[in-house]
Amino acid sequence: MYKLGIWRGEKMTRTRALxxxxxxxSYCLLKTxxxxxxxxxxxxxxxxxxxxxxxxxCRTTYSERFGDxxxxxxxxxxxxxxxxxxxxIHDLAASDCxxxxxxxxxxxxxxxxxxxxxxxxxxYFTEAVWKSGEAYILEPxxxxxxxxxxxxxxxxxxxEHAAYIVNTLVRTWARRHTREVQSCASxxxxxxxxxxxxxxIGPWSLRQIPLVHPTALSFAQNGxxxxxxxxxFSELPLKCDVIRAMNLYQxxxxxxxxxxxxxHVALDALRDGGVFVAGRTLEKAAxxxxxxxxxxxxxxxxxxxxxxxxxxxxxxATEYASDQRLAPGHTSAASDCEVGRGDNSAAHSEIAxxxxxxxxxxxxxxxxxxxxxxx
Ligand SMILES: C[S@@+](CC[C@H](N)C(=O)[O-])C[C@H]1O[C@@H](n2cnc3c(N)ncnc32)[C@H](O)[C@@H]1O
Numbered sequence: 363m364y365k366l367g368i369w370r371g372e373k374m375t376r377t378r379a380l381x382x383x384x385x386x387x388s389y390c391l392l393k394t395x396x397x398x399x400x401x402x403x404x405x406x407x408x409x410x411x412x413x414x415x416x417x418x419x420c421r422t423t424y425s426e427r428f429g430d431x432x433x434x435x436x437x438x439x440x441x442x443x444x445x446x447x448x449x450x451i452h453d454l455a456a457s458d459c460x461x462x463x464x465x466x467x468x469x470x471x472x473x474x475x476x477x478x479x480x481x482x483x484x485x486y487f488t489e490a491v492w493k494s495g496e497a498y499i500l501e502p503x504x505x506x507x508x509x510x511x512x513x514x515x516x517x518x519x520x521x522e523h524a525a526y527i528v529n530t531l532v533r534t535w536a537r538r539h540t541r542e543v544q545s546c547a548s549x550x551x552x553x554x555x556x557x558x559x560x561x562x563i564g565p566w567s568l569r570q571i572p573l574v575h576p577t578a579l580s581f582a583q584n585g586x587x588x589x590x591x592x593x594x595f596s597e598l599p600l601k602c603d604v605i606r607a608m609n610l611y612q613x614x615x616x617x618x619x620x621x622x623x624x625x626h627v628a629l630d631a632l633r634d635g636g637v638f639v640a641g642r643t644l645e646k647a648a649x650x651x652x653x654x655x656x657x658x659x660x661x662x663x664x665x666x667x668x669x670x671x672x673x674x675x676x677x678x679a680t681e682y683a684s685d686q687r688l689a690p691g692h693t694s695a696a697s698d699c700e701v702g703r704g705d706n707s708a709a710h711s712e713i714a715x716x717x718x719x720x721x722x723x724x725x726x727x728x729x730x731x732x733x734x735x736x737x
Pocket of ligand 1 (some may be wrong): 415417419420421423424427454456457458461481482592596607609610673
């Protein structure tokens with residue numbers, strides 16, 4: 363048995379294979395021109411929802427996702443911060459950054475001096491096409507994630523169901539070139555994101571495929587919104603007033619200790635008086651957002667607001683105590699490659715977490731004094 367992929371823009375509506383299985387979109391379809399057309403954008407938005415990284419974390423995102431969350435967070439921010447505060451905001455694991463851009467627009471309207479960084483650990487793929495037309499897709503660190511040889515599109519980091527014997531053979535065939543393609547890709551230094559060059563190395567043609575939404579890339583020209591490569595599980599390079607981490611702490615893909623570390627590095631990077639927003643969208647529960655809004659007060663995270671059932675790992679945030687962590691003000695050497703500056707870095711189910719859920723506290727207004735306190 364076999365399953366064909368979707369590798370042409372005009373064939374994108376036939377997404378089911380025999381037996382009703384979902385057909386893979388070729389990530390080559392994420393490519394847009396320098397001036398992305400509405401058709402390019404629609405194609406990008408369809409395919410980005412299906413992208414899965416080698417870590418097991420998906421890129422799933424879409425513009426309506428935070429229709430209830432953004433107004434709630436805005437209300438909290440208005441309650442806490444004076445309108446003229448030059449808020450430093452960080453949206454972690456922002457995927458294609460479209461939701462960050464929509465959030466930024468709302469915040470900038472009310473807080474005219476605010477600035478936002480939207481970051482993710484993967485901002486682009488590299489596409490390497492061999493002379494025969496076979497295409498490999500690699501993550502920035504060189505991990506091959508997909509192979510397209512029309513009419514087949516096969517994942518390289520996970521196995522297909524054993525019943526798809528032909529796909530398994532195609533995958534094995536693809537493996538013959540993976541070392542060579544990794545070696546070529548590692549020799550290319552992209553000049554930020556986007557970089558529209560085509561780099562030819564022997565029989566290979568390499569292109570960058572930006573994973574940042576074309577509209578967000580344009581918005582990033584305004585000087586107040588930027589896109590950066592930042593690993594959300596390493597010490598963060600920015601001290602912030604507001605940090606959001608939505609759909610990053612995924613229990614199916616990450617061990618609990620890593621989730622704890624991620625939450626604690628985010629809280630380390632938050633100034634006292636600052637706001638932390640964390641949670642998950644439950645796609646299978648009518649796309650419900652289970653989110654908690656915390657305020658960091660005297661080095662601890664207090665719950666100030668909840669949406670849906672709240673953040674499932676709330677207990678990992680409320681257990682945090684900054685005085686048992688790193689020295690305040692310490693900044694990280696984690697790579698922070700801004701878009702346009704050159705980025706080639708390699709760098710609900712209910713879960714049993716000890717979670718004594720705190721009763722939401724009334725958010726404390728953040729005075730200048732609090733904001734200028736260490737950390
Ligand atoms: C499901 S998407 C979430 C996108 C967006 N925040 C939302 O909720 O719609 C998860 C994102 O986490 C990113 N990610 C995975 N590991 C990461 C890490 N170590 N540091 C930063 N981002 C990471 C992935 O690249 C992916 O874009």
